[in-house]
Amino acid sequence: MKFTQGYWMIRPNFSMQYASQCVRVDKREKELHVLSACRPIYGRGDILDGGTLDVTFSAPMTNVIRVKVTHFAGTRLKNPRFQINETEVVPVIEETEQYASFTSGALTARVLKAAGQWNVEFLAGDKVITSSGFRGMGRALDKETGKAYMSDSLMLDVGECVYGLGERFTAYVKNGQSVDMWNADGGTASELAYKNVPFYMTNRGYGVLVEHTSDVSFEVASEKVERVQFSAEGETLVYDVIYGGTPKNTLDLYTAMTGRPALPPAWSFGLWLSTSFTTNYDEETTSSFINGMAERDIPLSVFHFDCYWMRGFNWCDFEWDQSVFPDPVGMLKRYHEKGLHICCWINPYIGQASPLFQEGMDNGYLLTKTNGDVWQTDLWQAGMGILDVTNPAAREWYCSYLCKLLDMGVDCFKTDFGERIPVRDIAYYDGSDAMHMHNYYTFMYNQMVFNLLEEVRGKGEALLFARSATAGGQQFPVHWGGDNSASYVSMAETLRAGLSMSHSGFGYWSHDISGFEQTAPADVYKRWVVFGLLSSHSRLHGSTSYRVPWLFDEESCDVARKFTKLKCRLMPYLFGAAVEAHEKGTPMLRPMMLEFPDDPACDTLDRQYMLGESLLVAPVFTNDGSVQYYLPDGQWINLLDERKIAGGHWQKEVHDFLSLPLMVRPGTVLPVGACDHRTDYDYADGVELHVYQLKDGETATCRIPNTDGSLAATYTITMKDGQAQVETDANKPYTVVLHNQ
Secondary structure, eight states: OOOEETTTEEOTTEEEEEOOEEEEEEEOSSOEEEEEESSOOSSGGGGTTOOEEEEEEEEEETTEEEEEEESOTTSOOOSOOOOOOOOOOOOEEEEOSSEEEEEETTEEEEEEOOTTOOOEEEEETTEEEEEEOTTOSEEEEETTTOOEEEEEEEEOOTTOOEEESSSOOSOSSOTTEEEEOOBOOOOSSSSOBSBOOSEEEETTSEEEEEOOSSOOEEEESSSSTTEEEEEEESSEEEEEEEEOSSHHHHHHHHHHHHOOOOOOOGGGGSEEEEOOSSSOOOHHHHHHHHHHHHHTTOOOOEEEEOGGGSOTTOOSOOOOOTTTOSOHHHHHHHHHHTTOEEEEEEOSEEOTTSHHHHHHHHTTOBOEETTSOBOOBOSSSTTBEEBOTTOHHHHHHHHHHHHHHHHHTOOEEEEOOOOOOOOTTEEOTTOOOHHHHHHHHHHHHHHHHHHHHHHHHOTTTOOBOBOOBOTTGGGSOOEEOOOOBSSHHHHHHHHHHHHHHHTTTOOOEEOEETOSBSOOOHHHHHHHHHHHHTSSSEEEOOSSSOOOGGGTOHHHHHHHHHHHHHHHHTHHHHHHHHHHHHHHOOOSEEOHHHHOTTOGGGTTOOSOEEETTTEEEOOOOSSSOEEEEEEOSSEEEETTTOOEEEOSEEEEEEOOTTOOOEEEOTTEEEEEOSOSSOSSSOTTTTEEEEEESOOTTOEEEEEEEOTTSSEEEEEEEEEETTEEEEEEOOOSOEEEEEEOO
16 A cells, blocks of 8 residues: 655655654563554654554564554554464663664664664664664554555565465566555456565565555555555554574474474375366266376376355355265275375355255354344355354354265365455454455465364374465465466466465465366466476366376376376485475475575575475476576586586576476486386485585585375485495485486
8 A cells, every 4th residue: 555655755645654763662571562653752842743653573583573663552453463482582772872773683673762763673683684664663544534554665676576375376576566464356467465464575585474464455566666665554564583593494493483384194296187177077077087187197186076066055054965976975985996096176155055055144154244134245156155153153064074075085175265254244253354354364264174084084184185275274285276267478477376375385286287277288288387396385277177197188198197297206305395385384396496506596586486495497488398497506407407507507408398408407316216107105215316506525415204204215315436325224226326426
């Protein structure tokens, strides 16, 4: 939200009160309170007829400083609020003639005490990483609506880039953008997003989380090109400055605060195949797809039934459409015997034709208006209502129907929607504010289903395929990118969203391979299949047409076979990266700057990424196979064809449909598994340790996980006289393959 016209003028409909001078400091045991006048105080008369801002500094975690800015303290913060994990911190609070300071670990907030001036600096040691100064902290009153907003703006340095803010399909670097936190079903070609996260990070080693679940507005070097401004309706603003020193450490701290991603089951990393959305299908159709993949030797891990496993108009009643699936229990048993896991589509909406609608209405399980009527709409399902997720009895009722599906043999759920949550004239069971519930609804929805899966299937086996999210939603993986289109342009915007999700704490991410809308030409399909199978999770899904590869061309089958099998063999490495995401919050799909924060050429790269710490992936976005990508310093080797390429510059290449730049980082020991037809197997049994460009005298360590995330084996390899010397605790066969020449 913009409050100014240029640097000096205020917009006509706003009156502004800015922090202008520190007038009082109150040091408490674990908090620093600073009273700021909203105009300079030169005499006693200046304290009259003017407002103040009470600024409180506290430490929810080491290396994190929480800033709470309040205008009217009698206006309570509205619920719901993000669930923030806090640890015991003993801050250092000091005051001198010039400054008052608050220190949490390596991060210090320092408030200037000079007359007629206001400045808050955030320092790492002696270095200022950002600051809030002239017309920074403030309160805005909209004179037309009577609404009040609190805001702050933090300075950006020369060359500082801003990333994150959830899933964004706009430019990867957010500088110059206005971004509103408002979950919406807008597709991938707009500024709207399914997953809004009021957290950003920069390439200067810190991040900022705004602790408001409502529609926080960010002006990222837009209204004021030197600053990131954030604002929210109300009389109090709460935000956290998180200092990790590096991008990875910043994500570690952020996910420690908002929740680590759960570790998905190993089987979920294989290829998923869907019925697609509005296509016609029955058991004969789905079986033909499954058998067709097997006949073509394309390993399949998960089969997904989209909306029409239920009857139209009845979404959701959780009953199989008997006209096309007369024996669902038998069908699921037959598919399990083929080694498949089963996913079913659900959402939190209940159509009026569903028998559950009357039941939910009678028991108060559906979202209501303030007059007690059930809120309804015809948008999506006729007369549908929405589950009130704040009602414990409603959650239990909804989950009881999911339990019946789990008993039948369903393994996981695609938790679709959760964005179209009304805010006008809405009353929640627990009294939550409707504006603050709009984004937060998805957190409670996905948490509810994920917790049920953990309870029934056990920890380590729970998995969602979710579309909407907000801060903390990374705890309930996995999330996919929403409704994209069948084009290279949409493929690129999909990747930009995945990179932004990685900056927002989401460890795992997927997308609809070849685009959801329309049907891709064969070349787009093949290029996207490669990209999809080099993502953490890989799903073939569409809207009005099937996505089995033989419907595109025979080479599509070759591409799907090659890269599905490659992913299976890479699982000792990929699942190790998944464990790292679970334990430290470092995403599997990593923006280049996350792995190479000291290489400024990586700051803006949005058409390539690191998959884990050692594999560089540059998807091909052209029919003719031309691709341009950047390699950081060192001697890199293409995993697919053994070509060696010196880094430190841009590379131009042409690739056929069975290839792409898949580069191995110098100094890597890459574990390659012995199984190419499934993703859940004993990764240490018969593993090949491929050693890339490890110099004489250098040592590298490779850790192989079990499928439950525990450590299976450790290999420490030292190069001596061109030979690899191995120290290991492994009790299973392995081989070492050198790629050092």
